[in-house]
Amino acid sequence: MNTKVVTAAEAGFRVTAEQLTPRDAVFVYDEFERHPSNIVAAYVFDPSADGAVSPSSEQVRAWVRDRLGCSKLFHRRLERMSGDIDLPYWVPDSGFDSSDHVRVSGPELLDWPDVRRQIGDIASTRMDLSRPPWEIHIFEQVVGFPGNSAVTIVVLKFHHSVGDGVATRELELMLFGGRGLPPSVPVVDGRAWSASAALIRAVGVLPYRCARFAGGLIRTRSAAKTVAARAAANAICEPIALRPATRFNRRVGPDLTFDLVAIPLRAVLDAKNAFAERITVNDLMLTVVSGALSTYLAEQDEAPTASLAAMVPISMRGIAQWNSVNQLCQMSVDLHTDSTDPLDRLREIRISAGHEKHRYADDAVIRKESRVQTSPAWLLRLAGWARSQRVFDDVETVPLTNTTISNVPPVSERLEFLGAPVVSVFGVLPIMDGDGLRHLITSQGEELVISYSVDSAMMPDPEHYGDLLVRAFHELSEAIGARRD
The missing domain is CATH 3.30.559.10 (Chloramphenicol acetyltransferase-like domain)
Known part of the structure; x- marks a missing residue:
């Protein structure tokens, strides 16, 4: 399709x-x-x-x-x-x-x-x-x-x-x-x-599907071996397989709550441009979320034993030739929550995000990721069922990531509804088992908006978390300014 x-x-x-x-x-x-x-x-x-x-x-x-x-x-x-x-x-x-x-x-x-x-x-x-x-x-x-x-x-x-x-x-x-x-x-x-x-x-194409699946397995297994060899040679950097589980990495309940914080876009761009090294707005926002998340967990006496990571979607348009309408992969970006200095954390996150972008630009990684394209329907359904059976209660570690941080680019054109101009745009990500705190970052006009969705039982005080996000941005911005001066 x-x-x-x-x-x-x-x-x-x-x-x-x-x-x-x-x-x-x-x-x-x-x-x-x-x-x-x-x-x-x-x-x-x-x-x-x-x-x-x-x-x-x-x-x-x-x-x-x-x-x-x-x-x-x-x-x-x-x-x-x-x-x-x-x-x-x-x-x-x-x-x-x-x-x-x-x-x-x-x-x-x-x-x-x-x-x-x-x-x-x-x-x-x-x-x-x-x-x-x-x-x-x-x-x-x-x-x-x-x-x-x-x-x-x-x-x-x-x-x-x-x-x-x-x-x-x-x-x-x-x-x-x-x-x-x-x-x-x-x-x-x-x-x-x-x-x-x-x-x-x-029924008629079933033999073709099976042959295509078998061929796809051969290609993706070969690609996986190439990826492993390149990782061993430090040509690409594979993400850490397991992360410490937090209160947000459990089975979610029926009550989703979300809230928004707005940050002046000019202040975000000023901080980005003032940093001594070349960074992106996304690097800044990952660092802000990292600071707020680590502070919130520390306040609950639940500071993780090792660094946490975020699932960050990356568009594969212009990188891979896929015929699907969904052309995303999931980067696993280390948030370096074990780093206390905001500038050090920003530098480390910039490097980790760069490693993931480089990994998904690798031809062998792209071939490995294409395995789903030849998977038959029954296998996709079985994989979906298996994921629904996963148990997150009382686990000590989770695979790859602890939270989601997605960044949607702004629309450059004017938007209006029945003659009324747009003043803000935001999105809301549904929560899911193992990912009970998710962030979606948008910008339109003069503001950057962080929308965060969370299981209300996991976070009974979402307004406080919003305050922590704003505080984390100001601390990072002030640290950048002080270092520049």
């Missing part, structure tokens, strides 16, 4: 059945109650701006109908094969009702803490894949959002098998970018799908 956002120049597309690639199907097979595969992006608009229109239910539904031609996402549901004999399909759903996917709250005033709880529920609730996997939630007149009087918040949610963060950026430009709109009703060809025909095809 190669679902993509359709531009105005490609208007008039047909919605037909398409089979998922193995890399995209993983997000279907890996999903279970405590491991939802959701992408949730939230856009904050200023309804007091000149030309802004109050988003009534009728206007919102008309706005959605006008944009149903933006993507095949809006018109297709998932169809799994019997016994998962082959990969699932996206199939046309000509009878869906867009109003079933749109929720409008307002126009009465809504408190930000209440909206925050609702967005947390949205992020943690699994999607119904028997219908097109998307939702739009509009919260009108939200009061108490940091730095603003009253705002409108639009939440876009879709299933991760449809696309990754890059797909989110492309889709939001179509929805909010003010470009020319494609036809609101594309051609939905429901006759293109037959479950019985797909089953016959799956």
